[in-house]
Amino acid sequence: MSSSSESSSPRHLIVVGAGVVGMLSALEMRRRGWRVSVFDRGQAAQESSWAGGGILSPILPWHYPQAVWTLAQASLPLYAALAPALAQSTGIDPELTPSGALVLDPDALTVGARWCADAGLTAMEMDAILRTRGPLHPGLLLPWIGQIRTPRLGRALAAQLRLDGVQLHEHTAVTGWCEHHGRIVGVVTAAGECRADAVLLTAGAWSGALAPVPVQPVRGQMLAIRAAPSRLKRIVLDRGRYLIPRRDGCILVGSTVEPGSFDKHTTAEARDELLAFATGLLGDEGLADAVEAHWTGLRPGSADGVPLIGEHPALPGLWVNTGHFRNGLVMAPASAVLLADLLCGVTPAIDARPYALEPGRL
Ligand SMILES: Cc1cc2nc3c(=O)[nH]c(=O)nc-3n(C[C@H](O)[C@H](O)[C@H](O)COP(=O)(O)OP(=O)(O)OC[C@H]3O[C@@H](n4cnc5c(N)ncnc54)[C@H](O)[C@@H]3O)c2cc1C
Structure with missing residues (x-):
């Protein structure tokens, strides 16, 4: 060496x-x-x-x-x-995608909208169609939020x-x-x-x-669900959970926040919870059959x-x-x-x- x-x-x-x-x-x-x-x-x-x-x-x-x-x-x-630059030099495209994000949290239209205005960031009120919360649910659209694969x-x-x-x-x-x-x-x-x-x-x-x-390690569990490429256009954020539509249609459902251990196993409980969250937003029955992957990662948690x-x-x-x-x-x-x-x-x-x-x- x-x-x-x-x-x-x-x-x-x-x-x-x-x-x-x-x-x-x-x-x-x-x-x-x-x-x-x-x-x-x-x-x-x-x-x-x-x-x-x-x-x-x-x-x-x-x-x-x-x-x-x-x-x-x-x-x-x-x-x-x-x-x-990475896509050009390595031939591997990290798929930086300006998806935008729709935030459904209760404080999005008040605290969130004010924070965006103060920060000079675009934020628009938008109604989402959510099966579990009546036909229209108001949310805050943040078009500047993107994603990377x-x-x-x-x-x-x-x-x-x-x-x-x-x-x-x-x-x-x-x-x-x-x-x-x-x-x-x-x-x-x-x-x-x-x-x-x-x-x-x-x-x-x-x-x-x-x-x-x-x-400290903070375990996070995620699911990937197979879907048609146009099924979901934007990231959806709701009380700590989210859906992320990839370019190929795959939808990521995340994530749990479980502090305190280096254990990287997945759990049935987290899978059920994430599936229930996704079903509540997407309204599709039978999502369990569309799960392609379930994984964990350990975040480097600081106070x-x-x-x-x-x-x-x-x-x-x-x-x-x-x-x-x-x-x-x-x-x-x-x-x-x-x-x-x-x-x-x-x-x-x-x-x-x-x-x-x-x-x-x-
Ligand atoms: C489920 C989940 C969802 C997330 N979603 C998002 C998101 O949407 N947006 C976002 O910004 N962040 C997200 N994060 C957080 C983000 O992934 C992490 O904050 C980030 O990846 C940390 O990067 P890192 O390089 O510090 O750590 P890591 O990617 O964990 O890399 C640390 C590296 O150190 C190596 N290593 C450890 N010990 C040694 C040793 N003794 N010798 C040599 N090498 C060693 C490991 O093998 C590893 O490769 C998410 C995390 C999880 C788990």
């Missing part, structure tokens, strides 16, 4: 975890001229970044801290550039890493740190040690196993959903970009830029303080 970087050669970053957060951080640092090595204990983008629904907005952004919306909003133009995004990013000359070491778990005079200077893996100028922890729900960061981005105060040399909870896909591009700015000593465009690893957050 390669060892320490030379002072005359490009600076070397090791990234621990090849989810969307780790891979986008790696690409951003590579773009800034660093040599980058990424380690994942499994295959790239097979955990939360694969399992996620790919809605490119916090579900009901008015219920989240401003710091979450700041990163989400900053990511939208980055996705608009990234998705076609997560398994495709993951495959495209892994392909782009290789095209950009990032060393991607799959099936190579990081088990500890190399330290020198109190600084983290590399990683220990089963294949040996690897040293670098900086190490970045992006191990999602497993980050807390490697360093003292307040990140307030605000990710931790910056250098670890107790472990100099170790940088962190994790804890994105329910919004890691939408926040990942801007999180990567913020991390890269901090690592390179550039003043970030976004105020970094809400994301800092302050003693009060650790």
Whole structure:
């Protein structure tokens, strides 16, 4: 295994975890001229970044801290550039789709509409036809909410890493740190040690196993239902649950929020609950026969959903970009830029303080 970087050669970053957060951080640092090595204990983008629904907005952004919306909003133009660029260079289209979202939550037309007006975002009242709630149910249409197809995004990013000359070491778990005079200077893996100028922890729900960061696994279960391509046109959000229509007609039904364990099994209870939710909105009987897949993912849960981005105060040399909870896909591009700015000593465009690893957050 390669060892320490030379002072005359490009600076070397090791990234621990090849989810969307780790891979986008790696690409951003590579773009800034660093040599980058990424380690994942499994295959790239097979955990939360694969399992996620790919809605490119916090579900009901008015219920989240401003710091979450700041990163989400900053990511939208980055996705608009990234998705076609990945499709062109890798041949894998992540299917960035401006579906729009219809929000049916009771506070959408009051709190939600006011929040959109204050944020300068389009929001329109629209009646939905819902079998279970009478013929017409008022909702709030948010046309700026899009989606990305997560398994495709993951495959495209892994392909782009290789095209950009990032060393991607799959099936190579990081088990500890190399330290020198109190600084983290590399990683220990089963294949040996690897040293670098900086190490970045992006191990999602497993980050807390490697360093003292307040990140807990929060299991989410989803279903995929087979349907005709025109069956549902928009994302539908309703009290924490949602439907996402993919381009091929498949409808994702999500998701449960189950904190506290690394257990990745699916449960019959969640399947029944998600099916009941989908049936209530779509009105179709017999949806159970149309279920194509049922899966889980472990979100990297942080206390307030605000990710931790910056250098670890107790472990100099170790940088962190994790804890994105329910919004890691939408926040990942801007999180990567913020991390890269901090690592390179550039003043970030976004105020970094809400994301800092302050003693009060650790
Ligand atoms: C059901 C569900 C629905 C979701 N829907 C959305 C959505 O619609 N929109 C949205 O924005 N977000 C959504 N999310 C959240 C989003 O998926 C996550 O916040 C995001 O994917 C986290 O990315 P990550 O790169 O931090 O973690 P991960 O994708 O989990 O990647 C972490 C990586 O670290 C690796 N790793 C762990 N330990 C080690 C080790 N010791 N050594 C080496 N590698 C290691 C893992 O193998 C993994 O590949 C959803 C999540 C779930 C589960």
